[in-house]
Amino acid sequence: MKPAEIESFFATLQAANPHPETELEYTTPFELLTAVLLSAQATDVGVNKATRKLFPVANTPQAILDLGIEGLSEYIKTIGLYKSKAKHLMETCRMLLEQHGGEVPRTREALEALPGVGRKTANVVLNVAFGEHTMAVDTHIFRVGNRTGLAPGKTPLAVELKLLKRVPPHYMQHAHHWLILHGRYICQARKPRCWECSVAPWCHFKPKTPPPA
Numbered sequence: 546m547k548p549a550e551i552e553s554f555f556a557t558l559q560a561a562n563p564h565p566e567t568e569l570e571y572t573t574p575f576e577l578l579t580a581v582l583l584s585a586q587a588t589d590v591g592v593n594k595a596t597r598k599l600f601p602v603a604n605t606p607q608a609i610l611d612l613g614i615e616g617l618s619e620y621i622k623t624i625g626l627y628k629s630k631a632k633h634l635m636e637t638c639r640m641l642l643e644q645h646g647g648e649v650p651r652t653r654e655a656l657e658a659l660p661g662v663g664r665k666t667a668n669v670v671l672n673v674a675f676g677e678h679t680m681a682v683d684t685h686i687f688r689v690g691n692r693t694g695l696a697p698g699k700t701p702l703a704v705e706l707k708l709l710k711r712v713p714p715h716y717m718q719h720a721h722h723w724l725i726l727h728g729r730y731i732c733q734a735r736k737p738r739c740w741e742c743s744v745a746p747w748c749h750f751k752p753k754t755p756p757p758a
Contacts, residue, residue, distance in 0.1 A: 546694050554693075555712065559723070569593065574648075579604075580596055585666075606641040617634065664705075665683060680705045680708045680721055681705075682708070684734075692750045696711055
């Protein structure tokens, strides 16, 4: 995409949804970190069902530790890979208390040092909780970046770095959410809903099938 096309692409997404938000439910940076950690290879809907029961009981690092691994597992056992996630979350809570005074750190290096927290999770926390201009590339953003021509790349990191260069600064705060929602509901993996797509005029993808009658 050319710069003018990218400007129109994001202006259209912004007009349709001026204040996009993550579909994960949270009220504090720690709740967000927990929800994102639990969301790997799981749906936001599934994570929200679990955290709606977990957070009223334990929504701080100390409270999670007080549950113990078995107690925590009972709350998140409906989520995929819950055993490893419970272990990572417990270790993360311990590190937050020992190294960060129980607070979620605001640097990428400190976040990525936490068990179970990779670059994507760190980017989500930095962007959503702290307003940093980061780009968390999940499967949806990876697909949209490549399919549309917005930011083609062979790896999530390549797409991320290209998006950081190409997305105009005035859209960066919310660009991550617009692209995720677009990939989740319109630019879907198997059957992109091109006939419903508001940014189709600037997309380089040519649908192989006509819209349903």
